[in-house]
Amino acid sequence: METFLLPDGGRLWEEPGSRRHKVGDRWLPSPVIYEYPGDKKEPAYRLKFEVWEGVPVCTEIRLMAKQAERVHIRPKDVKLVANRLENSLHDWLAFLEYERIAPGKFVRRDIPSEEQIRATRRVIQTARGQTRRKMTDEHLRAVANAVSTATGPPVEAVSAVFGVSIRTAWRYIEKAREEGFIDE
Incomplete structure (x- = not known):
């Protein structure tokens, strides 16, 4: 299992058995885990992402207090995680992109450049913007x-x-x- 250490201190990896899904013109694995260790003032958290019908979505959020550091979970921590999720989802997933080289054959792209991250962000925002809740x-x-x-x-x-x-x-x-x- 390849794990990426991200600039924000978090770790990102594919879950064992994940599959590649097309998102716009990109290929992303699903499911994916992002884990942030927290710090002296923030609890740790773990996020799970999946691709549903061509759209990356967050399917699980777990916040964890850090008793040894006396860091508990406060309402503002929930908001902080929500903001990071919304602002960083695209950047995190850019690290896990695959390139399709033949039907059923994929290779992982290199560590993304800023330009690649921006391009992935546009693709994911477009995909997410086309989804709506069904009015059941x-x-x-x-x-x-x-x-x-x-x-x-x-x-x-x-x-x-x-x-x-x-x-x-x-x-x-x-x-x-x-x-x-x-x-x-």
């Missing part, structure tokens, strides 16, 4: 529940529950109204 009845019921139990502005509650922008939260609410899950 179950999803719309959850939107209606968030609206009905909101203690503040409903749109902010929906935004927080689903981790989406205010604009997307409004779209969810409107769709739930159209389908009769929220009364006018």
Whole structure:
């Protein structure tokens, strides 16, 4: 198992038995693990990534307190991991890219240059930007529940529950109204 030590101090590797998946014009392994050891002020964490229908997604997050250093998990640590995930996913995955040399045959690319990281970032952002949550009845019921139990502005509650922008939260609410899950 090849492990990459990244500039941020984290380690990145493919899980045993991972397979290559096409993402745009790139080939990425799935699943992949990123692990950050933490420091004197931050807990350690571990992230798992998979490629679903051509889109890299995070499928698992594990935060770990460091008792010996008296570092516990605080709400701001959860936000920090979320920000790093959003800002660094593309960079991390650039280290694991493969080049397809023949059907079913791949070779790992060299350590990526800044230009390669930027190119991978564009490909992944494009792939992730083309995905949308499906507006199933179950999803719309959850939107209606968030609206009905909101203690503040409903749109902010929906935004927080689903981790989406205010604009997307409004779209969810409107769709739930159209389908009769929220009364006018």
